[in-house]
Amino acid sequence: MTPEVHQIWDIIHRAMDDVFGVIGAYSQTGLGEMEFRLQDYEVLFYVFPDTESALVAIVPALANKGLLEVEMENARREILKIMGEQDKAKGIAVPA
Amino acid sequence: MVESKIEAAVGMSRKWDAREAGREVARSTIEKLNSPPNFVLLFSTIHYEKYGGFQEFLNGVWDVLPDDIPLIGGTVTGFTNNYGCYARGATALAVSYPYMDVTVGHGRNTKRNPRKAAQQCAQIIKRGLKYSNYKNKFLLNLISSAETPNIPIIGRKKIIRSGAVTKVIMQLFGFSQYVLQKGYGRDDEVIEEMIKHLPDYSMLGGGTVDDGTGLTNYQFINKNVLTNSVVSLGIRTQCNLDVLTSHNMKKTGINFKITKTSKDGRIIHEINGKPAASELIRLLDWPPDLLKDETWFNTTYYFPLGFQINSNKITDVGPRVIVGIYGDSLITTIRSKYPDASILTIDGKRLLETIDHNLESYLHQPKFGLIASCATRLITMGDKVYQSRDRILKYFGDNPFIVFYVGGESTYSPQKGLTFITTSFNSALFWE
Numbered sequence: 001m002t003p004e005v006h007q008i009w010d011i012i013h014r015a016m017d018d019v020f021g022v023i024g025a026y027s028q029t030g031l032g033e034m035e036f037r038l039q040d041y042e043v044l045f046y047v048f049p050d051t052e053s054a055l056v057a058i059v060p061a062l063a064n065k066g067l068l069e070v071e072m073e074n075a076r077r078e079i080l081k082i083m084g085e086q087d088k089a090k091g092i093a094v095p096a
Numbered sequence: 097m098v099e100s101k102i103e104a105a106v107g108m109s110r111k112w113d114a115r116e117a118g119r120e121v122a123r124s125t126i127e128k129l130n131s132p133p134n135f136v137l138l139f140s141t142i143h144y145e146k147y148g149g150f151q152e153f154l155n156g157v158w159d160v161l162p163d164d165i166p167l168i169g170g171t172v173t174g175f176t177n178n179y180g181c182y183a184r185g186a187t188a189l190a191v192s193y194p195y196m197d198v199t200v201g202h203g204r205n206t207k208r209n210p211r212k213a214a215q216q217c218a219q220i221i222k223r224g225l226k227y228s229n230y231k232n233k234f235l236l237n238l239i240s241s242a243e244t245p246n247i248p249i250i251g252r253k254k255i256i257r258s259g260a261v262t263k264v265i266m267q268l269f270g271f272s273q274y275v276l277q278k279g280y281g282r283d284d285e286v287i288e289e290m291i292k293h294l295p296d297y298s299m300l301g302g303g304t305v306d307d308g309t310g311l312t313n314y315q316f317i318n319k320n321v322l323t324n325s326v327v328s329l330g331i332r333t334q335c336n337l338d339v340l341t342s343h344n345m346k347k348t349g350i351n352f353k354i355t356k357t358s359k360d361g362r363i364i365h366e367i368n369g370k371p372a373a374s375e376l377i378r379l380l381d382w383p384p385d386l387l388k389d390e391t392w393f394n395t396t397y398y399f400p401l402g403f404q405i406n407s408n409k410i411t412d413v414g415p416r417v418i419v420g421i422y423g424d425s426l427i428t429t430i431r432s433k434y435p436d437a438s439i440l441t442i443d444g445k446r447l448l449e450t451i452d453h454n455l456e457s458y459l460h461q462p463k464f465g466l467i468a469s470c471a472t473r474l475i476t477m478g479d480k481v482y483q484s485r486d487r488i489l490k491y492f493g494d495n496p497f498i499v500f501y502v503g504g505e506s507t508y509s510p511q512k513g514l515t516f517i518t519t520s521f522n523s524a525l526f527w528e
Contacts, residue, residue: 046479064307066475066478067173067174067183067478068478070181070182070183070474070478070479070481074181
């Protein structure tokens with residue numbers, strides 16, 4: 001974490017907690033992504049479907065967000081693949 | 097049914113270390129072929145500059161690749177292939193086909209003397225394919241794109257409105273362009289000259305770039321890493337091929353006249369007889385402070401300028417993105433040749449539909465394909481670029497393709513002529 005992010009981390013952390021309440025309430029109805037801007041940072045949430053979990057990135061407001069989004073999506077797909085394999089190993093039905 | 101003799105394969109690497117990535121991208125590509133490839137095309141994001149460097153990346157490729165296989169490539173903002181969409185990593189396409197002659201060429205100092213660089217490159221291609229009798233001719237041109245000069249104190253801002261600072265920049269611009277070779281890509285001039293020398297070739301072109309910052313970019317030819325150069329792959333083959341550019345931009349109905357430009361037409365000083373930037377903002381009915389570095393990607397990329405492409409077809413309009421505003425002048429990368437211009441626009445739906453408009457015009461299923469797409473399409477679509485990949489897969493099935501995201505794209509064929517624009521989707525498809 002950069003020193004700049006560290007300084008506003010407490011505020012972002014509190015705001016993120018509130019966002020996770022929304023994710024918990026709506027992920028089962030198809031909520032896929034959320035983002036908010038706080039001071040000079042943007043916080044991106046990539047939600048794992050039907051869970052209360054999300055992949056989170058805190059990026060400077062001037063960042064090239066389009067390219068970051070592509071790699072966030074790749075990370076989400078990788079994690080979902082691993083979660084699917086773990087569920088399969090435990091004998092939990094994995095949706096096609 | 098006659099069995100196809102074309103073998104094509106796409107490989108990739110997501111490793112961080114340059115040498116390891118080079119080895120993996122080469123291995124994962126050629127291991128899918130039964131015979132040695134006629135050529136390899138290699139695309140990489142800029143990241144390896146900081147993780148070992150591009151010479152080390154190429155060394156890794158040649159640790160695996162058999163000697164003497166023609167190779168060209170360069171740095172791109174990202175890529176889409178059969179496996180996914182990526183803003184970091186490397187990908188390659190290799191083709192093996194018995195009825196094909198291949199050569200590679202290059203020309204240096206494209207920013208200082210683009211026509212001379214193109215002549216050098218075209219001569220090498222001509223010599224290399226002199227004895228080939230195959231009737232279909234194809235050229236892939238990768239040209240170093242614009243690089244932002246780093247002017248002390250000012251840095252690399254896209255918008256500088258101060259009149260005094262702008263005067264200094266304009267004076268330093270020429271020095272930077274010709275001496276330091278930091279400035280416009282002049283890739284449109286390279287392509288025009290290539291066409292003069294090789295008019296019966298179909299061509300696909302793209303400007304090598306970095307991750308959108310416009311600081312630096314590289315070209316690859318065989319075992320060498322170049323800067324400020326054009327690298328070309330020339331093919332003569334029995335295999336059928338065609339090229340096509342699509343942009344699907346919508347006209348806003350806002351038209352204007354370009355009334356004063358720089359000598360080369362890349363800086364627009366006045367439109368409708370008024371200072372260009374202020375007049376553009378007025379025409380768009382935007383608040384004067386809307387255009388700033390923070391909002392750059394979300395404003396200008398969706399509203400490119402529409403320039404007349406052809407002298408006798410006023411309706412033939414192509415998009416050009418604005419790359420900067422200095423003082424009250426608009427900086428573009430492609431020369432404006434005619435006064436009539438307009439403001440175009442596009443949304444996500446139309447960005448995706450461009451792909452169908454382009455690929456459904458081909459009547460044959462491709463055996464492999466190369467697509468030069470504007471980096472702005474990747475940046476504006478973000479993770480939705482996966483929807484564009486789904487559409488492309490409909491046309492290619494399991495057959496290999498690479499979409500490489502570049503700056504300043506073009507196609508040329510003797511039948512269709514040259515289209516050199518930005519924010520577009522440009523295909524070169526091959527079938528038997």
